[in-house]
Amino acid sequence: xxxxxxxxxxxxxxxxxxxxxxxxxxxxxxxxxxxxxxxxxxxxxxxxxxxxxxxxxxxxxxxxxxxxxxxxxxxxxxxxxxxxxxxxxxxxxxxxxxxxxxxxxxxxxxxxxxxxxxxxxxxxxxxxxxxxxx
Amino acid sequence: xxxxxxxxxxxxxxxxxxxxxxxxxxxxxxxxxxxxxxxxxxxxxxxxxxxxxxxxxxxxxxxxxxxxxxxxxxxxxxxxxxxxxxxxxxxxxxxxxxxxxxxxxxxxxxxxxxxxxxxxxxxxxxxxxxxxxx
Amino acid sequence: xxxxxxxxxxxxxxxxxxxxxxxxxxxxxxxxxxxxxxxxxxxxxxxxxxxxxxxxxxxxxxxxxxxxxxxxxxxxxxxxxxxxxxxxxxxxxxxxxxxxxxxxxxxxxxxxxxxxxxxxxxxxxxxxxxxxxx
Amino acid sequence: xxxxxxxxxxxxxxxxxxxxxxxxxxxxxxxxxxxxxxxxxxxxxxxxxxxxxxxxxxxxxxxxxxxxxxxxxxxxxxxxxxxxxxxxxxxxxxxxxxxxxxxxxxxxxxxxxxxxxxxxxxxxxxxxxxxxxx
Amino acid sequence: xxxxxxxxxxxxxxxxxxxxxxxxxxxxxxxxxxxxxxxxxxxxxxxxxxxxxxxxxxxxxxxxxxxxxxxxxxxxxxxxxxxxxxxxxxxxxxxxxxxxxxxxxxxxxxxxxxxxxxxxxxxxxxxxxxxxxx
Amino acid sequence: xxxxxxxxxxxxxxxxxxxxxxxxxxxxxxxxxxxxxxxxxxxxxxxxxxxxxxxxxxxxxxxxxxxxxxxxxxxxxxxxxxxxxxxxxxxxxxxxxxxxxxxxxxxxxxxxxxxxxxxxxxxxxxxxxxxxxx
Numbered sequence: 001x002x003x004x005x006x007x008x009x010x011x012x013x014x015x016x017x018x019x020x021x022x023x024x025x026x027x028x029x030x031x032x033x034x035x036x037x038x039x040x041x042x043x044x045x046x047x048x049x050x051x052x053x054x055x056x057x058x059x060x061x062x063x064x065x066x067x068x069x070x071x072x073x074x075x076x077x078x079x080x081x082x083x084x085x086x087x088x089x090x091x092x093x094x095x096x097x098x099x100x101x102x103x104x105x106x107x108x109x110x111x112x113x114x115x116x117x118x119x120x121x122x123x124x125x126x127x128x129x130x131x132x133x134x
Numbered sequence: 135x136x137x138x139x140x141x142x143x144x145x146x147x148x149x150x151x152x153x154x155x156x157x158x159x160x161x162x163x164x165x166x167x168x169x170x171x172x173x174x175x176x177x178x179x180x181x182x183x184x185x186x187x188x189x190x191x192x193x194x195x196x197x198x199x200x201x202x203x204x205x206x207x208x209x210x211x212x213x214x215x216x217x218x219x220x221x222x223x224x225x226x227x228x229x230x231x232x233x234x235x236x237x238x239x240x241x242x243x244x245x246x247x248x249x250x251x252x253x254x255x256x257x258x259x260x261x262x263x264x265x266x267x268x
Numbered sequence: 269x270x271x272x273x274x275x276x277x278x279x280x281x282x283x284x285x286x287x288x289x290x291x292x293x294x295x296x297x298x299x300x301x302x303x304x305x306x307x308x309x310x311x312x313x314x315x316x317x318x319x320x321x322x323x324x325x326x327x328x329x330x331x332x333x334x335x336x337x338x339x340x341x342x343x344x345x346x347x348x349x350x351x352x353x354x355x356x357x358x359x360x361x362x363x364x365x366x367x368x369x370x371x372x373x374x375x376x377x378x379x380x381x382x383x384x385x386x387x388x389x390x391x392x393x394x395x396x397x398x399x400x401x402x
Numbered sequence: 403x404x405x406x407x408x409x410x411x412x413x414x415x416x417x418x419x420x421x422x423x424x425x426x427x428x429x430x431x432x433x434x435x436x437x438x439x440x441x442x443x444x445x446x447x448x449x450x451x452x453x454x455x456x457x458x459x460x461x462x463x464x465x466x467x468x469x470x471x472x473x474x475x476x477x478x479x480x481x482x483x484x485x486x487x488x489x490x491x492x493x494x495x496x497x498x499x500x501x502x503x504x505x506x507x508x509x510x511x512x513x514x515x516x517x518x519x520x521x522x523x524x525x526x527x528x529x530x531x532x533x534x535x536x
Numbered sequence: 537x538x539x540x541x542x543x544x545x546x547x548x549x550x551x552x553x554x555x556x557x558x559x560x561x562x563x564x565x566x567x568x569x570x571x572x573x574x575x576x577x578x579x580x581x582x583x584x585x586x587x588x589x590x591x592x593x594x595x596x597x598x599x600x601x602x603x604x605x606x607x608x609x610x611x612x613x614x615x616x617x618x619x620x621x622x623x624x625x626x627x628x629x630x631x632x633x634x635x636x637x638x639x640x641x642x643x644x645x646x647x648x649x650x651x652x653x654x655x656x657x658x659x660x661x662x663x664x665x666x667x668x669x670x
Numbered sequence: 671x672x673x674x675x676x677x678x679x680x681x682x683x684x685x686x687x688x689x690x691x692x693x694x695x696x697x698x699x700x701x702x703x704x705x706x707x708x709x710x711x712x713x714x715x716x717x718x719x720x721x722x723x724x725x726x727x728x729x730x731x732x733x734x735x736x737x738x739x740x741x742x743x744x745x746x747x748x749x750x751x752x753x754x755x756x757x758x759x760x761x762x763x764x765x766x767x768x769x770x771x772x773x774x775x776x777x778x779x780x781x782x783x784x785x786x787x788x789x790x791x792x793x794x795x796x797x798x799x800x801x802x803x804x
Contacts, residue, residue: 002500005531011259013147013174013216018592029593031600037216040147040174042259046531056420057431058498063530064433082147082171096594098538125145125176128599129541129582136768139799152324163325165332180799187772190688191699192764197798198701230326232270262331263273263314279527281415281442281484286726297727299734305484308415308442310527350415350439364728366672393413393444396733397675397716404634407665448665455638458554459565460630465664466567547795549683549710549752573752576683576710578795618683618707661681661712 003118004059005048006066010079013040014095038082043100044123045074047108051115061114069111074104097124101132109134137252138193139182140200144213147174148229172216177234178257179208181242185249195248203245208238231258235266243268271386272327273316274334278347281308282363306350311368312391313342315376319383329382337379342372365392369400377402405520406461407450408468412481415442416497440484445502446525447476449510453517463516471513476506499526503534511536539654540595541584542602546615549576550631574618579636580659581610583644587651597650605647610640633660637668645670673788674729675718676736680749683710684765708752713770714793715744717778721785731784739781744774767794771802779804 016033017026026034033039047070051060078087083095089107093099101122109117121131150167151160160168167173181204185194212221217229223241227233235256243251255265284301285294294302301307315338319328346355351363357375361367369390377385389399418435419428428436435441449472453462480489485497491509495501503524511519523533552569553562562570569575583606587596614623619631625643629635637658645653657667686703687696696704703709717740721730748757753765759777763769771792779787791801 001535002503003533003535004500005533007529007531009260011173011175013172016594020592029598031598032214035214035216035220037219038147038172038174039145039214039216040172040176041145042174042176053498053500056422058418058496058501060500060532062431062433067529080166080169080173082169082173085171086169094594096589098540098589098596099594101538126143127543127603129543130596131539131541133537133539135803136771137801137803138768139801141797141799150326154324163330165330187766187768190690192686192766192769194768194800196699196701201797228326230321232272232321232328233326235270261275261335263275264328265271265273267269267271277528279441279443281440284728288726297732299732300482303482303484303488305487306415306440306442307413307482307484308440309413310444348434348437348441350437350441353439354437362728364723366674366723366730367728369672370723394411395677395737397677398730399673399675401671401673403669404637405667405669406634407667409663409665455632455634458556460552460632460635462634462666464565464567469663545796547709547711549708568750571750571752571756573755574683574708574710575681575750575752576708577681578712616702616705616709618705618709621707622705662679 001050002053002060003048003050004061004063004066004115005046006063006070007044007046008067008070008075009042009044010075011040011042012078012081012083013038014083015039016094016096018094038084041124045070045104046119046121047117048119048121049112049115050118061112066112069108073107073111097122097128097130098132101130105132105134135184136187136194137182137184138195138197138200138249139180140197140204141178141180142201142204142209143176143178144209145174145176146212146215146217147172148217149173150228150230152228172218175258179204179238180253180255181251182253182255183246183249184252195246200246203242207241207245231256231262231264232266235264239266239268269318270321270328271316271318272329272331272334272383273314274331274338275312275314276335276338276343277310277312278343279308279310280346280349280351281306282351283307284362284364286362306352309392313338313372314387314389315385316387316389317380317383318386329380334380337376341375341379365390365396365398366400369398373400373402403452404455404462405450405452406463406465406468406517407448408465408472409446409448410469410472410477411444411446412477413442413444414480414483414485415440416485417441418496418498420496440486443526447472447506448521448523449519450521450523451514451517452520463514468514471510475509475513499524499530499532500534503532507534507536537586538589538596539584539586540597540599540602540651541582542599542606543580543582544603544606544611545578545580546611547576547578548614548617548619549574550619551575552630552632554630574620577660581606581640582655582657583653584655584657585648585651586654597648601650602648605644609643609647633658633664633666634668637666641668641670671720672723672730673718673720674731674733674736674785675716676733676740677714677716678737678740678745679712679714680745681710681712682748682751682753683708684753685709686764686766688764708754711794715740715774716789716791717787718789718791719782719785720788731782736782739778743777743781767792767798767800768802771800775802775804
């Protein structure tokens with residue numbers, strides 16, 4: 001099996017807080033990420049698909065097609081958006097990188113029909129990364 | 135003369151719009167950056183100071199001191215903030231990277247007393263950079 | 269004045285040789301880059317424009333517009349191409365990074381009408397870079 | 403077990419096409435990568451070897467030795483080459499990143515006698531990566 | 537399960553040699569890394585923790601807390617140090633990247649109580665990396 | 671004029687101190703960099719040469735030749751060395767990045783006979799950079 005990975009990027013804002021909690025507890029748990037007016041990031045997403053490259057194409061999946069799926073299903077819906085209020089599939093969840101990676105997996109897994117989705121890696125900053133493997 | 139550069143990073147959200155304009159013109163000029171609920175970035179800032187390294191230290195400016203100035207004067211005030219409403223020295227200006235670089239220069243120039251401030255470079259994303267040299 | 273820089277990328281192949289020279293001299297001067305069947309690179313291009321950001325927009329030039337100009341005038345014409353035979357504006361020149369940067373300048377300078385073109389930087393690899401400032 | 407990884411780079415050109423197919427199908431499947439005169443990339447290769455570091459050296463494998471093996475067996479044969487015609491071990495296969503990673507594995511696995519080859523990762527560009535684990 | 541990774545950096549010097557060996561064997565086995573007066577590196581360390589993000593926080597582990605643990609337990613003890621003589625937990629071992637990654641694991645594993653330590657990745661340079669997964 | 675830049679890397683250790691000063695003053699001025707047993711870095715050096723590319727080669731200077739000069743004159747003498755005691759041309763100077771850049775300039779300027787040396791840029795870490803332009 002060969003793993004192929006395609007990277008994409010988007011910029012978004014968010015605020016981490018649990019609406020069921022009082023302000024003091026939100027501030028304690030989420031720290032600077034709880035700033036009431038929000039903050040933001042340039043996110044990098046790496047989508048990894050595994051499969052056997054067929055002999056006639058030598059490609060697990062056409063990376064241009066994979067790029068188009070990521071663009072249409074993810075980037076178009078989160079780029080230059082506020083993740084707390086603008087993104088339908090994140091409403092009702094705390095937009096941590098962990099929850100975002102799981103949500104991206106749930107959207108992309110059924111769309112990928114050549115090979116199988118194996119990993120979603122999300123870089124929130126140069127120092128903070130999460131990965132979800134389903 | 136030797137130029138020394140120190141890099142730092144912060145994460146912030148913003149929305150680009152001119153309050154004097156109707157919505158349609160704001161949308162046309164600022165495009166995706168005009169999204170009403172804002173978006174955000176991981177910014178990298180590079181501060182360059184020029185001077186002659188004195189023989190007894192061999193350093194234009196102690197880079198730890200320069201790092202402390204950048205942290206106290208800039209990062210503390212913009213990191214995990216909303217640049218439209220949380221940052222006093224940006225109130226009343228459109229928080230484009232250009233305007234931010236000029237504002238950073240105006241704050242840092244008088245604080246740097248070893249060597250002379252020569253450049254503020256601000257990376258809004260991997261593909262977008264601005265530089266102000268006073 | 270503020271300098272704004274937009275980065276873009278393309279992949280292309282080329283072969284370095286001077287048709288007026290015998291093979292031995294081409295091999296001596298251009299070394300591995302003279303391989304008869306060519307080789308290739310992922311190129312990064314950084315286009316820098318300088319100007320004063322007007323107060324009503326805070327932008328020297330809309331970076332989206334600059335990106336579109338770079339895409340239409342340069343990337344569309346060189347990406348996934350053979351620089352020796354597929355690119356009209358390089359025909360008759362040796363496609364070194366130096367000559368490419370000059371050719372890109374000559375194309376882009378008249379197209380940039382907000383601000384003024386100040387620099388074309390071309391990365392042929394992580395270790396090799398050229399810059400042309402007109 | 404400890405995994406050690408050594409990175410190397412090369413520049414090469416290629417054209418993706420299946421000689422058994424008509425032109426129209428090649429153009430449809432391989433898109434821009436099917437350009438008749440080829441294109442090229444700066445490739446990064448990461449070779450990962452796993453093993454237990456012996457107490458007297460503390461090293462799974464001397465990374466200098468691993469670097470020399472990669473240089474002699476891979477880089478010397480593909481750097482500044484046309485992957486369709488200049489590289490004996492790729493003749494008869496479509497030089498996709500997937501097929502290249504598998505070919506590199508088959509060459510390197512028997513040459514690595516301290517520790518065991520665990521992964522070949524090949525970056526075709528900043529956004530496109532493949533990995534083969536045997 | 538979700539994997540979260542936090543990156544940190546430090547600068548240190550070391551010399552590779554086995555005190556039980558004669559000079560000639562040390563020189564042969566460790567090459568340039570055996571230079572009697574030592575050399576040094578900027579090291580990057582990536583610490584990966586796995587777990588299920590609880591619904592009320594959406595975080596496997598607060599990355600700020602993880603950063604603080606890495607800072608207090610590792611960075612404070614190795615940054616701007618000589619790894620052969622200044623670092624208590626490395627005394628008596630050859631400070632190869634392999635042995636350092638294992639030592640870091642042994643220190644960090646019991647300190648991480650939200651989620652479970654899954655990997656220590658240590659970059660000795662841009663081209664040399666080791667990973668230990670316990 | 672076109673500027674061409676070649677990048678190279680080396681790893682070295684050093685200790686910052688002024689032998690004419692008492693320990694307390696050295697500790698105060700140089701901080702962590704004054705650690706008695708030294709520390710180290712992976713340094714990146716960028717050498718920039720300016721000139722007009724002649725029509726028959728299209729190259730300001732053959733970058734392979736420039737790379738060979740940097741390797742022979744700089745890298746061979748500083749890589750895997752202790753900058754305080756192993757490097758003849760640094761003896762008697764405090765090995766700050768500023769002093770190193772000036773020393774590298776003085777060595778390289780007379781060796782570069784195609785084009786003219788224009789800049790030495792030295793990265794001591796990802797966040798600390800110095801540049802000397804003669």
